[in-house]
Amino acid sequence: MKGILSCFSMLFLFISCNNTEEKVILENSKKGKIVYDMYEPSEMANLMNQMYAYNEGVKKTIIAGEDIEGFPLDFLKIHSAELSDFKKRNQTFESFSKLFIEAERELYNPESDLSETDRFNNVVNLCISCHQTECTGPIPRIRKLLIK
Template structure:
């Protein structure tokens, strides 16, 4: 029986929140602050612990930074800031776990 890792569960939550953010932005609204649990990206158990390396840390830090910019920006640049956040996810997944990339791309605002 498959047991989901802490990181997989966290990333599913991140996906759901970013999907909500996309809807808010398309309505012209600014998303709320970053959920506190997102900082767990630094500590959540991975399916393969060896994936937590310097690159992963860098991508994680960058994701949190770009996400924070979405919640503190003016409405004019919301789509760009949101897409920067989503592209940070895609960039990380290109290095380790490529499977979710098509799903993640659906979060981009075109």
């Protein structure tokens, strides 16, 4: 329930999952206090934004018919990066991060039977699947990564 609430408030704050700080800022500004911008994205939020930017590049490369580079090892940080305060690593998160990393590895497997486009879309669909359980806010943005 808490998760659902945070994701709702997130919709009209930043399009992110990190709304704890913003809530404090809102409450303080209502009380007429001077508010400094204390928003500091978590390690995980930074990683997510990096993964987004990286995959935008991969999408362009695939569409252009050029060769994609090797598996981006930085993505393995998904297993250890610190989440925002209000979020906890749980079983669901762990299983989805494993599936996601497997899909990423498959994308860079030249022996795969699937086309590069299908493998890339599998990766993006796993981003979306995990977000459906954790945080729905960024989903419309993530969907734009899919290759039609």
